[in-house]
Amino acid sequence: MPIWSELKRDELQKLLALNRSRYEELKALGLSLDLSRGKPGSDVLDMSNGLLGALDDYRAEDGTDVRNYGVLDGLPELKKLFSDLLGIPVENMIVGGNSSLTHMYNTFALFYLFGAPDGMGVMDCKPWHREHSVKIICPVPGYDRHFNLTIDFGAKPITVPMCDDGPDMDETEKLVVADPSIKGIWIVPLYSNPTGQIISKEKAARLARMKTAAPDFRILWDDAYGVHHLWDEHRAPDILSACREAGYPERAVSFFSTSKVNFPGSGVGLVAAGSRTVERMKAHLRKQTIGFDKISQLRTVNFFEGKAEKVRLHMERLAAVLRPKFELVLDRLDSGFEGTGLISYKRPLGGYFISVDVPEGCAKRVVAIAKEAGVVLTPAGATFPYGEDPKDSNLRLAPSFPSLDELDKTMDVFEVCVKLAALEKAEKA
């Protein structure tokens, strides 16, 4: 059979009838499934239940009673653990709070309200609220919460294409050198959301050294999946060092959390940056809190016995549960769409998502008819600012939460819905 864009009229009608009847069969099953949620299943959560147990001792290594006030920016032993794990010097990090998203929000609030050091770290720049306009580059497809945070502050997302090895750098360099209102770029370096790819060392180096019209331009480096491998282990380029070596020690701000290492919503967040930026963050943090939840921090240290290798081992165990789910979805995409030319997708190397491009103009329709058949997909457009995918083509699948059995049923529905939407479109053409 030819690829579907070359179907003859009668072949198309036959396939349409076939898929319509298949769709009605699936709909009749009265399914209620969800492929939209980038959250772990209880099988994965159970592997961290040790965190919930008794805390034998409530003293930190230096004798601090973690039940009481004190310690602004994180227990030293947890900083050390993160330093070993991520290769970030302890003096460049602030550790605490349950959410890296909150650290991102605080970072924007800092820049907007108080301003930040320039990338070289030689002067203080004015608060962003005093700028006529602020723009942030958002590689697409990307992470909706980055877009929404950006928009919440009144900044304008500027999209550039996301390639397999990072953002389109020619385009990025052209933009940032010309426009001083472009103040930053969002990057998910390792296992990008949603495509699951890795930014190359070369592209990271170009980000670090590129000329920017805004002296206080920022690389917003969301290392959310820094240890969330699915098959082989990879490591994100060391952006803080790359920026320092390029003469812009304050250019990058990096984020990480244990939300998807242990428990989403009850993890520990981290923000890291150049020393002047961290100093500035701490000065305001001191007015904002007496300290983060040190009991949660000590539990995290204890659970991993303070050792980075224990974190890696734990992540391998988690991956062993997640991997079959990803493999199932990828197998179903491979087998279900072989020879059709309908979709394009990449095997994610890690992270939580599979990004699929369906025929242009079909993504919304797929989501709508999948919903009718009892399968919730992430809204089409979610991977673009304002929820607007100009091609109406990208869909983000999240295989982590459902069971294998549920995933299989979900993929029955997904496959038929994509085919149906594509055939309907072809019929109208």
Add this chain to the structure above:
Amino acid sequence: MPIWSELKRDELQKLLALNRSRYEELKALGLSLDLSRGKPGSDVLDMSNGLLGALDDYRAEDGTDVRNYGVLDGLPELKKLFSDLLGIPVENMIVGGNSSLTHMYNTFALFYLFGAPDGMGVMDCKPWHREHSVKIICPVPGYDRHFNLTIDFGAKPITVPMCDDGPDMDETEKLVVADPSIKGIWIVPLYSNPTGQIISKEKAARLARMKTAAPDFRILWDDAYGVHHLWDEHRAPDILSACREAGYPERAVSFFSTSKVNFPGSGVGLVAAGSRTVERMKAHLRKQTIGFDKISQLRTVNFFEGKAEKVRLHMERLAAVLRPKFELVLDRLDSGFEGTGLISYKRPLGGYFISVDVPEGCAKRVVAIAKEAGVVLTPAGATFPYGEDPKDSNLRLAPSFPSLDELDKTMDVFEVCVKLAALEKAEKA
């Protein structure tokens, strides 16, 4: 003996010699004591160790797995517990995070970055960063962290005297009606920091109904000690209702946390306000976090079996440990300074502090010589914005952390230091 301001020269010299020798004796003991820290002792912390134990079930009442994502503004059962405890409707509160100070900071950030509804709730006011100047009324003596937060945002603290029944309202009303740049007032309603007194219903009502030149004027109601009684139980006036009844449903923002109920730094914070303000807070919160630490929230509910009366019982137990410490300090102030006319102080009705006014111009000197004798006191001036007490007279004593034995020694030093500073001053006069 006459009060010390009427001493004859020879009496003064004799007392000076006596207290100098007493001071040298104490100094020779090589003490290392601290009366500066408003934090619980481990005796009090131990009473909440049940919170650290195993979590038998990780399901909230509605079945939510608290280990996973979800729930933006607090578990319903914890909201209900706080509602029962504080008399705040659940729909007016956001519950979560480990720190009420962070809620205060976020509230300021919201007003500065995005603006807030006016007090009547009929229009949206412009962001405070667009105002030429912002001033916040700070009753003094007051809480240093309120001052520092205010100053951090670039707002100017305007002081008014703190009376036993709340701020000087004649002065407050005169200020707010005349100056549209006055945007708020800090109030610690129950057991004010540091004087330990209670704002009267009448004064709360005046705050609620007073005419303000700024339409978006805010009562920043820090109910930090809402359940922290020392002798009898009291309750702060219901400021949200008072404001609503006065036609300003959005005027008050109230804060509370369990930092000094269970564990400082690992508690649960609460912010409550009028429904339009809460709606606005939630809209931005959604961009800032996926949710607060629900495991910590569920632990809190479980520890108190979801019952407000269990919280009250727990606070009674805590008070039983704290009370003797306060009584010791008060007894030592009573007996040590009887008939001298040197100091004035009020018995705090609850909270964490005892506020003492020493002779004008002596507070800094007392702190300095106490330090030399091995006793750390809160820096003189801490209860005033910028650390500047115009009379150099107010000192804040924090009896909660030391043991009774340590407190007794501490009061030996305090008594001698105040007397010595006062006599030195009189000698120079």
